[in-house]
Amino acid sequence: MGIDAVLTIAALVLSGASVIITGLFSVRTARLASELDAEREQRLEAQSALKAAERVYEPLAMAAAELQSRIFNIVETGWVPLVQRYKSHGDYAVTSTAYLFANYFGWIEARRQAVLSSSGEGGRDIAVQRLIDVVLQTLRRSEHSEGFLFFTTEQRAIGELMLSWETADAGARIPRVMGYASFAARFRDDEDFRGWFTPVDSGMALVAGGDHRRLIEIQRALVALIDELDPKRRYTVGYDLAPIEPDAGSAAPGAPGAS
Numbered sequence: 001m002g003i004d005a006v007l008t009i010a011a012l013v014l015s016g017a018s019v020i021i022t023g024l025f026s027v028r029t030a031r032l033a034s035e036l037d038a039e040r041e042q043r044l045e046a047q048s049a050l051k052a053a054e055r056v057y058e059p060l061a062m063a064a065a066e067l068q069s070r071i072f073n074i075v076e077t078g079w080v081p082l083v084q085r086y087k088s089h090g091d092y093a094v095t096s097t098a099y100l101f102a103n104y105f106g107w108i109e110a111r112r113q114a115v116l117s118s119s120g121e122g123g124r125d126i127a128v129q130r131l132i133d134v135v136l137q138t139l140r141r142s143e144h145s146e147g148f149l150f151f152t153t154e155q156r157a158i159g160e161l162m163l164s165w166e167t168a169d170a171g172a173r174i175p176r177v178m179g180y181a182s183f184a185a186r187f188r189d190d191e192d193f194r195g196w197f198t199p200v201d202s203g204m205a206l207v208a209g210g211d212h213r214r215l216i217e218i219q220r221a222l223v224a225l226i227d228e229l230d231p232k233r234r235y236t237v238g239y240d241l242a243p244i245e246p247d248a249g250s251a252a253p254g255a256p257g258a259s
Contacts, residue, residue: 056114056175057128060107061229063177064135065236067100068222071215075244079207094204098197099183101150102162104222106177108132109159114175131225138221147203148214158196216244 074082074097086092111132115125139150150158162178178186186193207215220243230236 056107056111057229058235059175059177060104060111061226061235063100063104063107064222064226064229065239065241067104068219068226068241069239070097070100071219071222072240072244074207075212075215075219078210079204094200095184095187096180097204098187098200099180101148101197101200102158102183103177105150105155105159106162107159107175108136109156109163110175110177112156112159113163128225128228131221131228135218135221135225138217141217147199147206147211148218149199149202154196154199161193161196213246216246219244220246 077085079093083093136152136155139148139155140152142149162183164176164178166174166176168174187197188194203214223241223243226236226241233241
């Protein structure tokens with residue numbers, strides 16, 4: 001075999017080896033690029049979930065603050081004085097209290113749907129979720145009585161009834177929770193709708209008798225949630241967010257101090 005033939009064969013072998021090596025590097029590079037893309041996508045999904053949740057942090061914190069404020073007033077002043085205060089406004093005390101629960105459930109549902117649509121989880125929002133779960137569990141627990149007792153599915157159902165979505169010009173979906181005027185009209189005229197709020201009616205019967213234990217538990221859970229949602233009080237400035245002491249006005253009916 002001549003030198004030219006040997007050189008030709010060597011060139012072919014080297015060329016083939018080069019093609020194989022290049023192919024292997026290309027496969028490895030593509031695999032690494034794919035893995036990096038997957039990691040980047042996971043990070044973006046996590047960030048997306050957190051941003052989606054944070055968009056409703058402000059109204060959710062305000063809804064929780066308004067509800068805990070009403071609870072604080074009921075415990076501090078009593079239900080009967082509260083009803084008397086608003087006597088000239090008809091059933092405002094009952095209707096507005098039901099609305100404050102419904103408004104909170106509406107923003108909880110808005111946050112849930114926002115996070116689901118983003119298909120990811122954010123680190124801080126996990127802490128928020130834990131505290132939301134504490135409120136949920138407190139509202140569905142019935143150790144003392146069935147006053148203000150909303151089961152998990154009832155909380156979500158009320159949230160769904162309260163929530164709607166609007167699409168902005170840029171295509172972004174904006175959550176809208178029913179306002180008080182629309183709620184009050186439906187609460188007054190729609191018996192099926194009002195039926196979701198029988199726990200408020202039964203709860204009012206309890207507090208009228210001096211049993212505030214359920215309300216105090218709910219208020220304390222809400223304050224803990226607000227502390228996580230709005231630690232710098234940017235959204236809830238002006239609200240007294242001190243947790244009610246467990247023994248503050250919480251005597252059970254028939255116990256000393258009950259009225």
